[in-house]
Amino acid sequence: MTEAIAPSPIRVFVVEDQTKILKNQLRLLESNQDITIVGTALSGEAALEEVPRVTPDVLLLDLGLPRMSGIDVTREVKARWPQVEILIFTIFDEEDKVLEAVKAGASGYLLKGTPADKIIEAIKEVRAGGTVIQPSLARRLLRHFRVEPDSSPVPTEPVASPPAPAAPETPAASEASEPLLKPLSNRETELLQLIAKGVSNSEAARLLNLSKATIRTHLEHIYRKLEVTNRVEAVTEGIRKGLISV
Structure with a gap:
C-alpha cells in the first residue's frame, strides 16, 4: 500500500x-x-x-x-x-x-x-x-456606502407566504416582482449570517453539513442577488438591508 x-x-x-x-x-x-x-x-x-x-x-x-x-x-x-x-x-x-x-x-x-x-x-x-472577513469592521465599512442600515421593514408578503412548489409563476407575477431585490433563500441568509461572524468556508461547510463546493455555489448566488463581488460587500449590504445583524 x-x-x-x-x-x-x-x-x-x-x-x-x-x-x-x-x-x-x-x-x-x-x-x-x-x-x-x-x-x-x-x-x-x-x-x-x-x-x-x-x-x-x-x-x-x-x-x-x-x-x-x-x-x-x-x-x-x-x-x-x-x-x-x-x-x-x-x-x-x-x-x-x-x-x-x-x-x-x-x-x-x-x-x-x-x-x-x-x-x-x-x-x-x-x-x-x-x-x-472579520465582523468587527463590518459595521464601520457601512459608511463607505454613504447610507445607514435600512430601517424600513423588509417586505413580508412574498417571504411569509411563499408560493407552493407546484404552482408555476405567471409572467405577470414575474414582472411585478422584478423591481424588488430577489430575496435570499433561508440557507443563503444563514450562510451570510455566518460569514458576518467571521466564519470561513470550511467552518461554514462543517456547521451547515454541506460540502465546500456547495458553500461556494451559495456564495455566488448571494453575490449575484445582492449585486456585490466579495464577502466584505456582501456582509455590508446584508446589514444595510436588514437581512442580517452583527
Missing part, C-alpha cells in the same frame, strides 16, 4: 515595517507545519523585489506601510502575479483603506493581534480560493 503524500506547506511571505511585530508574526507562524515562511520585507518596495524570486502562495501584508502603501503593493502584486493571494493586516481606524485594498485585489483582512490559529486558518482559506 502506498502512503498518502502530504500536501506541500503553504508558502508565505510577510511584509511588516515594524521589526518587533514582524518577529512576533514569524514566531507564531513558523511553528505550524502547514506553513513555510519563504521571505520577509520591511517595505512594499522590498517586497516587490523579492516576490518573483521566492514565489509565495500567500502574502501577509501590513496595510500601513511607509512610502508605498499596502494598497499600492496589493494593486502591483495582483497586476504582476495574480496567482499570489493577499491577506491584509489592519487596525480599527483603517476601514477606508481596507475597502480600497479589497477592491485592489486583497482576498481578505485580519486585525492586528489576531490569534495565531485564526491567522493560520485565514492563510489556508485564501490559499483555497476563499475570502476572509
Whole structure:
C-alpha cells in the first residue's frame, strides 16, 4: 500500500515595517507545519523585489506601510502575479483603506493581534480560493456606502407566504416582482449570517453539513442577488438591508 503524500506547506511571505511585530508574526507562524515562511520585507518596495524570486502562495501584508502603501503593493502584486493571494493586516481606524485594498485585489483582512490559529486558518482559506472577513469592521465599512442600515421593514408578503412548489409563476407575477431585490433563500441568509461572524468556508461547510463546493455555489448566488463581488460587500449590504445583524 502506498502512503498518502502530504500536501506541500503553504508558502508565505510577510511584509511588516515594524521589526518587533514582524518577529512576533514569524514566531507564531513558523511553528505550524502547514506553513513555510519563504521571505520577509520591511517595505512594499522590498517586497516587490523579492516576490518573483521566492514565489509565495500567500502574502501577509501590513496595510500601513511607509512610502508605498499596502494598497499600492496589493494593486502591483495582483497586476504582476495574480496567482499570489493577499491577506491584509489592519487596525480599527483603517476601514477606508481596507475597502480600497479589497477592491485592489486583497482576498481578505485580519486585525492586528489576531490569534495565531485564526491567522493560520485565514492563510489556508485564501490559499483555497476563499475570502476572509472579520465582523468587527463590518459595521464601520457601512459608511463607505454613504447610507445607514435600512430601517424600513423588509417586505413580508412574498417571504411569509411563499408560493407552493407546484404552482408555476405567471409572467405577470414575474414582472411585478422584478423591481424588488430577489430575496435570499433561508440557507443563503444563514450562510451570510455566518460569514458576518467571521466564519470561513470550511467552518461554514462543517456547521451547515454541506460540502465546500456547495458553500461556494451559495456564495455566488448571494453575490449575484445582492449585486456585490466579495464577502466584505456582501456582509455590508446584508446589514444595510436588514437581512442580517452583527
